[in-house]
Every structure is written in C-alpha cells, then in structure tokens.
Amino acid sequence: MAIHPTAVVDPSAKLGDVNVGAYSVIGPGVTLHDGVDIAHHVVIYGHTEIGENTSVHAFACIGGDPQDLKYKGETTSLIIGRNNIIREYVTLNRGTVQGGGVTRIGDDNLFMACTHVAHDCVIGDGCVFANSTALAGHVSVGDFAIFGGLSGVHQFCRVGRRAMVAAGAMAALDVPPFSIAQGDRARLFGLNIVGLKRAGYTSEQIAIMRRAWRELFSRSSPMAIAMGKVRETWGELPEALEMVDFIQGSRRGVCRAATSPDIGVE
Numbered sequence: 001m002a003i004h005p006t007a008v009v010d011p012s013a014k015l016g017d018v019n020v021g022a023y024s025v026i027g028p029g030v031t032l033h034d035g036v037d038i039a040h041h042v043v044i045y046g047h048t049e050i051g052e053n054t055s056v057h058a059f060a061c062i063g064g065d066p067q068d069l070k071y072k073g074e075t076t077s078l079i080i081g082r083n084n085i086i087r088e089y090v091t092l093n094r095g096t097v098q099g100g101g102v103t104r105i106g107d108d109n110l111f112m113a114c115t116h117v118a119h120d121c122v123i124g125d126g127c128v129f130a131n132s133t134a135l136a137g138h139v140s141v142g143d144f145a146i147f148g149g150l151s152g153v154h155q156f157c158r159v160g161r162r163a164m165v166a167a168g169a170m171a172a173l174d175v176p177p178f179s180i181a182q183g184d185r186a187r188l189f190g191l192n193i194v195g196l197k198r199a200g201y202t203s204e205q206i207a208i209m210r211r212a213w214r215e216l217f218s219r220s221s222p223m224a225i226a227m228g229k230v231r232e233t234w235g236e237l238p239e240a241l242e243m244v245d246f247i248q249g250s251r252r253g254v255c256r257a258a259t260s261p262d263i264g265v266e
Contacts, residue, residue, distance in 0.1 A: 051082035066119030081107035212240040
C-alpha cells in the first residue's frame, strides 16, 4: 500500500492494498479493495465502495451527493465493481432514498474523460462510455453497451445489452438490446452487427436476430402481433426473446426505428 503524504484519508475509510496519489481526498465511510489505484487530485466521498483493481484517474469526483432537489442529506451509497477504468474528470453520484439508495456499477467498464453517471443508475459489466457521455438519474444499462462521445440518456430510460448509442445521440426512450441508436431524439438504425461479430455470434445467429429485429422495428403490423410472431418463429434464439421481453418491460416506450412512424408506447 502506498499513500502519498499529501493525500487526506479519513480514519474511518477502509483501505486494502491500494495506491493513493498526491492531494487526493478519501472521505469517511469509503471502502477501497485490493489493487485499487487512485491517481493524484481525486476526491472520493463517503459511503462509496470500489472493487478490486479499479483505477481512478486525476480529478475524478466519485460518490458525490446526488444532483436531485429531493435529496436532503440522507445516507446513500455508490457501489463500483472490479477492474473498472475511471478517467479524468468523471463524476459518479450516489443514489437517493427515493430511488433505492444505491447507484450500482458492475465490472470491467471504461468511463472516458468527463463521463457523468447520475444518482440511482444501474450499469452492468463491460460497458464503454466515451468522452462526455451523460446518464441522467435512474438509467439502467445492460452488459457490454457502448456509448459514443457526447451522447446522453434521459432519466428512467433503459439501454439494452450490447446496444450502441452513437456519438451525439440523445436517447429519450429505451434503446433495445443489440440495436444502434443515433440522433436527437435517438432513433434505431438496425442491429449492432459489428458488436455482435466481435462478441462471437455466428452468421446464422445474426441472421435470425436481424429478421427478428426487422419484424419488431421495421414493421407495419401492430407491435403486439410482431412480438407474437417473433416468439413463434424465432423463439429458439434467446436473443430474439430478449428483444421481445425488453419491449414488454418498457415503461417509457422504445425508440422508434428511423423508417417507422410508431414504435413502443410514449
């Protein structure tokens, strides 16, 4: 363990075998597990837990109060998993009592410079957030989702597994799994084919997913009929059912396809 002499570490903080750089501040109630590397000029507020081998770069602000007018100083927390990379000027906020009290971040995520994750967000594993991505409160992100630079997600929206939110996109509705969303307000532009290939999906699997996606999002029939057809025709592929289940679980509604006038419920 190496703690720079200019760092300020609260006596109540629980530190494993970690590094803390110059002028960093580790507040009361913080827990840093083994292998955590804190650069210089980092601030980590209380009731934040950071998992093994996560690195936090200079000027990041982790575990700050939620930016929510309903927040009145209650004890809430931020839980960050293992092997995350948190770059310069990233802000990750704690939860609110109204949202369950916890902001949760999984393992193996990359948060590039100036990314913001607001209160009560839930983020899976293996996601990439390019520079200046902003998630509003209560956003849910599935595993291996990718966000382009300067993209944003409205509060209470969901972004599905292996979806891609393109650079500059503003997602005001849910982004289905395996899809590409771009524009303001974001619309769907097909499957994330490159991401699926990199993930090891076969050509046959991708072909089925493409047919199911087109039935759901490039359609003239009502969504209920399209979902029934996907279940009946391509239900042997779990990813096809995952798209249907995601749509059925939407509370805000789903992003429209670029070629479709009506998708989801708003």
